[in-house]
Structure formats: C-alpha cells, structure tokens
Amino acid sequence: MSLPTNSSQNEFDILKSSESLSQPEKDIQKLDILDRVGQITRALHNSLRELGFDRALEAFCNEVPETQDRLSYVSKLTDESADIVLTAIERGIPLQDGLLLQAQQAEQGTHLFLTKKNLDPEVRRFAEDTLTLSRATQATSLETKALLLRIMMAQDFQDLTGQMVQKMMQLTEQLERQLTQVLIEFSAANAELGILSQAQALQSLKKNKKTKAENEVVRTQSQVDALLASLGY
Amino acid sequence: MNQQSILFPNSKFLVVDDFTSMRRIIRNILKEIGYLYVEEAENGLVAQNRLQTTDFDFIICDWNMPVMDGLSLLNAVRARDETKHIPVLMVTAEAKKENIVAAAQAGANGYVVKPFTSLTLSDKVNTIFEQMSREDK
Numbered sequence: 490m491s492l493p494t495n496s497s498q499n500e501f502d503i504l505k506s507s508e509s510l511s512q513p514e515k516d517i518q519k520l521d522i523l524d525r526v527g528q529i530t531r532a533l534h535n536s537l538r539e540l541g542f543d544r545a546l547e548a549f550c551n552e553v554p555e556t557q558d559r560l561s562y563v564s565k566l567t568d569e570s571a572d573i574v575l576t577a578i579e580r581g582i583p584l585q586d587g588l589l590l591q592a593q594q595a596e597q598g599t600h601l602f603l604t605k606k607n608l609d610p611e612v613r614r615f616a617e618d619t620l621t622l623s624r625a626t627q628a629t630s631l632e633t634k635a636l637l638l639r640i641m642m643a644q645d646f647q648d649l650t651g652q653m654v655q656k657m658m659q660l661t662e663q664l665e666r667q668l669t670q671v672l673i674e675f676s677a678a679n680a681e682l683g684i685l686s687q688a689q690a691l692q693s694l695k696k697n698k699k700t701k702a703e704n705e706v707v708r709t710q711s712q713v714d715a716l717l718a719s720l721g722y
Numbered sequence: 723m724n725q726q727s728i729l730f731p732n733s734k735f736l737v738v739d740d741f742t743s744m745r746r747i748i749r750n751i752l753k754e755i756g757y758l759y760v761e762e763a764e765n766g767l768v769a770q771n772r773l774q775t776t777d778f779d780f781i782i783c784d785w786n787m788p789v790m791d792g793l794s795l796l797n798a799v800r801a802r803d804e805t806k807h808i809p810v811l812m813v814t815a816e817a818k819k820e821n822i823v824a825a826a827q828a829g830a831n832g833y834v835v836k837p838f839t840s841l842t843l844s845d846k847v848n849t850i851f852e853q854m855s856r857e858d859k
Contacts, residue, residue, distance in 0.1 A: 571743040579750065638754065638840060641747055645837045648741040649815055652786060 530674075546672055553665035557658055564654045571647035578641045585634040592626035599623060728756045729851040733779035735760045738769040738795060739813070740787040744836075748782055748813065751840045755847065766790030770798055773805050780847065785814035785821065793821075793828060800829045809850045813838065
C-alpha cells in the first residue's frame with residue numbers, strides 16, 4: 490500500500506475541511522478546484538505540444554483505422570480458409586466411407602470366391618492379390634479418414650483467433666475514440682492560444698485519413714488489374 | 723470414435739456457436755459418433771426461438787456470442803418447463819474458474835474448454851447421456 494503523497498494529502502484535507510463550510514464557500518472552493526484542473530490541463534497540453542507528442546498522437550490516430558482494416562482482413566482470410574478446408578473435409582470423409590465400404594465388400598466377395606475348389610492357379614493368385622489390395626485399401630481409408638478428422642479439428646483455430654481479433658478490434662476502436670478526443674481537446678486548448686482551431690484539427694484529421702485511403706494496399710489480383718486499368722495500362 | 727457406443731442414436735442436437743467453422747466441426751464430430759440430426763444456431767436468441775418450435779434432446783453451446791450469450795441461453799432453457807430437462811454442454815474458450823462455476827450453478831451438464839479433441843467431446847456427450855439414462859431408471 491502506498492502512502493498518501495503531499496498533494497493527495499492536501500486534497501484530502503481540503504475535502505475534509507469542506508464539510509464544515511457554508512454553501513457559498515463550497516461554491517467558491519469548487520471554482521478553485523476547477524481552476525486548478527484547468528491549469529493542469531493547460532500545462533499538460535503545453536508539454537504535449539513542446540515535446541511534439543501532438544503530432545505523434547495524430548499520426549497514431551491515423552494508423553488505428555488501418556490496423557483495424559488489417560485485423561479485419563486477417564479475420565476474413567482465416568474464416569475463408571477454414572471454410573475451404575472444412576468443405577473439402579466434408580466432401581472427403583463420405584468418399585473415404587464409400588471406399589471403405591467397397592473394399593469391405595470386395596474382401597468378402599473375394600474371400601468367398603477363394604473357397605471354391607479347382608480354381609485355376611493364375612485366377613487364384615489374382616484373387617489373392619485382390620484380397621490383399623482390398624484389405625490394404627480399408628486400412629489406408631481408415632487412416633486417411635483419421636487424418637481428415639485431425640485436419641478438421643485443427644480448424645478450431647479460426648474460432649479462437651477470431652475471438653482474439655474481435656477483442657483487439659474493439660480495443661483499438663476504443664483507443665482511437667479516446668485518442669481522437671484527446672486530440673480534439675488539445676486542439677481546443679491550442680485554439681485558445683491562437684494556434685489551431687478545433688475545426689482545423691478535425692479537418693486535419695479528415696485530410697490525413699483521405700491521404701491514408703489513397704495509400705491503401707491492393708490485396709488481390711483483380712484489384713491490381715482494376716487499378717492498372719484505371720490508370721490506362 | 724465409435725458409432726456402436728451411443729445410447730440414443732435418434733437424439734436431436736442443437737449446436738449454438740457464433741463461428742460457422744466451430745458449428746461445422748461439432749456437427750461433423752456428432753455425425754462421426756452416430757448422431758445425424760443436428761441443427762445450428764449462431765447465437766442464444768436464435769437458439770431460443772428454435773427451441774420453441776422443435777424438441778431437442780441435447781444442446782451444445784458456446785459462451786461468448788453476440789446478441790445473447792451462452793449463459794443467458796442456459797438460464798432461459800432452465801427457466802422454461804418445456805426445455806428445463808434438456809442437457810446442456812458448454813463448449814467454450816472461457817476457461818476461467820468463475821465461468822465454470824457460474825455455468826455449473828446455472829445448471830450446465832458439462833463444460834468443455836476449447837481447443838478440444840473429438841474424443842473429449844464424444845466422451846462428454848456419451849457421459850451426459852449415460853447419467854440421464856441412470857437417472858431415468
């Protein structure tokens with residue numbers, strides 16, 4: 490547990506002593522506190538500007554939507570990949586089931602055939618080879634099916650990573666909102682100092698977003714072709 | 723996985739998960755075990771509506787879902803006379819102790835943490851059916 494600092498002790502004392510104050514005195518005290526908060530905020534804004542953090546904040550705010558786009562792209566791609574794999578597996582498993590059944594029937598039929606007497610030696614050898622093949626097919630089919638099921642189970646990554654990506658997108662959205670608010674408030678303080686108006690600050694953010702949109706990455710061949718076509722190539 | 727070990731092969735399952743891939747994985751596992759009647763719902767509310775029109779014998783439910791989460795669905799299932807007897811297996815990435823306790827207190831019959839194996843899921847389903855079968859006797 491940390492000990493109270495001088496300032497927090499002072500605030501504690503102020504609050505404590507305020508209990509015995511009259512209403513007008515309390516109002517004056519509230520104004521004093523608001524004035525102090527204003528001074529601290531102003532000092533913080535000045536420090537941010539002097540250190541160049543305002544620009545860094547603005548640049549960071551502009552990066553956030555791109556980060557969200559990228560996360561959304563990861564989510565979309567993993568979803569599509571899992572869908573392709575699951576569709577292939579759902580097609581592959583019945584094929585293996587069918588092959589297994591056919592091989593079992595072939596084994597039974599060949600086994601019955603081999604019980605016949607006076608079979609031509611060459612035919613017998615051929616039937617024995619068929620029997621071996623049908624047994625091997627059954628074993629391979631079962632193993633392939635087990636492997637397909639393992640691949641299917643591995644697709645659960647899409648659910649787990651998808652949930653993480655969704656949480657990260659929510660967090661970045663929240664962060665962007667809060668940082669934009671800080672920037673707007675910062676700009677309002679600057680406007681009071683005659684540096685930059687709030688409207689100018691919003692305009693600057695929008696302008697940067699437009700520039701970012703122009704710098705968007707093309708991700709598919711059709712997008713590349715469309716872009717080249719639009720440029721006359 | 724073994725189709726011979728299942729107790730109630732004609733059981734109707736409702737799989738509730740917001741991720742299509744997870745619903746498909748669970749459906750395919752159930753199919754492999756031998757349960758062929760499986761319906762899907764993408765959140766608790768859709769599941770709740772489905773439960774009003776169809777009699778299900780088993781619910782497999784995710785925890786985190788938009789619109790209505792798994793715990794709310796579990797509470798709703800237990801609150802209705804028509805559905806309170808249906809076994810509910812929670813299949814979720816929420817591995818926090820408090821969530822497991824909350825699910826148990828709300829009346830979940832089992833809890834499987836993602837990622838899981840097909841064997842774990844089939845074992846849980848079969849165990850719950852066995853318990854129900856013993857309780858019926």
